[in-house]
Amino acid sequence: EFKHFWSEEFEVVHRELGCALICMSNKFSLLQEDTRIHHINMHDYVKSFPNGEALSAKMVELLHNCEKQYDSITDDCDRTVKVAACFKVDAKKEGIAPEITMIEAVMERY
Structure with missing residues (x-):
């Protein structure tokens, strides 16, 4: 299911996907205890992929901005x-x- 995440047809709406993302992110130490992104670890993780050095700062910025929009939701998976x-x-x-290629690299690690 994760390899389809970026396709236009894939809808990112199900709570269970949120739970799975938390589980996968914890495996790579990408979240803090409050399930918000760990900025340093996320930077390092993104940098480990092709073109990651160039993408890291922007990706973490986008994630952080999205987190701020939904910070009031108390259910971690939602x-x-x-x-x-x-x-x-x-x-x-x-x-x-x-x-x-990056998606395949992530899937190989997981």
């Missing part, structure tokens, strides 16, 4: 899926949505 949907839209607007 909030995370809203943040993910926001990030998907904003990353596509900025032209930095990952290409299939």
Whole structure:
């Protein structure tokens, strides 16, 4: 399911996806204890992929801006899926949505 995240047809709406994203992010230490992004770890993680050095700051900025929009949602899974949907839209607007090679690299690590 994660490899379809960036396709136009894939709707980022289900709470369960938010829970899965939290689980996967915790595996890579990308979240703080309050399930908000850990900025330093996220920067380092993004930098580890092709073109990651160039994308890291912008991706973390977009994620953080989306987190701020949905900060009042108390359910971690619900909030995370809203943040993910926001990030998907904003990353596509900025032209930095990952290409299939990066998605495949992430899937290999997971």
